[in-house]
Amino acid sequence: MRWLDPDEERAWRAYRRTVIAVQAATARDLAAIGLSEPDYEVLSTLSERPGHTSTLREQADKMRWSRSRLSRHASRMEERGLLRRAPDPADGRGCLLVLTDSGLDVLRDAAPRHLESVRRHFVDRLLPEDLRSIERIAQRLADVDG
Amino acid sequence: MRWLDPDEERAWRAYRRTVIAVQAATARDLAAIGLSEPDYEVLSTLSERPGHTSTLREQADKMRWSRSRLSRHASRMEERGLLRRAPDPADGRGCLLVLTDSGLDVLRDAAPRHLESVRRHFVDRLLPEDLRSIERIAQRLADVDG
């Protein structure tokens, strides 16, 4: 059994601590404006589609979510008026998710605030060399199935 | 509004991608031996206590979990025989969480395999300088409320 040596242990624990802390901080800031991170993710991704519209499958693919998860979440977002469902004329089985005007307003307000949060808790705390390190490290960890 | 510049955007996205990928990979490996990450966390932390025993409050504090969360999770782990609850002789309100023999066996089997997973998906893919960078970056991001 190859236990982690002290350097490895420290790095792993530091990584874990950081992930939890950054996630909690950015989530808290979003919650303050009435959105969860999944909410923001859906709004943001959907707003980038032509006509702010997507099939549920495409949207789920893009977000790397299951269709079941998105269907559930979309139902709740629909209840809150952030998006609406429409039949897909091209495919009777499918449905289209369309950002509502309200959803767009909410996103327009949320986007700069979320970016501020990302700056406050992540970007602005790091030096350019740190950002480069993060990309380098991400590159090495990419294809984690390898 | 200060949008992220290209370097910042890439680093943030790379960070987010990496966090999701590493978490998914290590969770998948644990799931293959019948444990969730919270399961492993509880077993591991409890095993470090004298007599493999802790009050729920202490255990929750140590893990940075709410007492409610731990109570719920402990109930499910108790059902699976991984731990048991006992009255706290020192405090009638409290209860003690005690690792069972079965739980200890499961952890003994899981620990090296989890460490292998952490190696495969994280540690062994990085250079010593990467590990140092991670610690440096974690240091900068620490106290994210600041």
Place this chain on the structure above:
DNA sequence: GGTAGGTTGATGACGTGTCAACGAAACCTG
């Protein structure tokens, strides 16, 4: 000894997401 205030752990109700199964629709083949 009695009381006020705080702590402990549990739990109902609910939000969130997974799993498996389903009905409807689309596609493909003979």
Place this chain on the structure above:
DNA sequence: CAGGTTTCGTTGACACGTCATCAACCTACC
């Protein structure tokens, strides 16, 4: 054109965790 297979999105059942509330207990003070 019928039958089989695949795809799409939904949904029942359940796991997980949060929030708020509660009963039981502990501690400090009078």
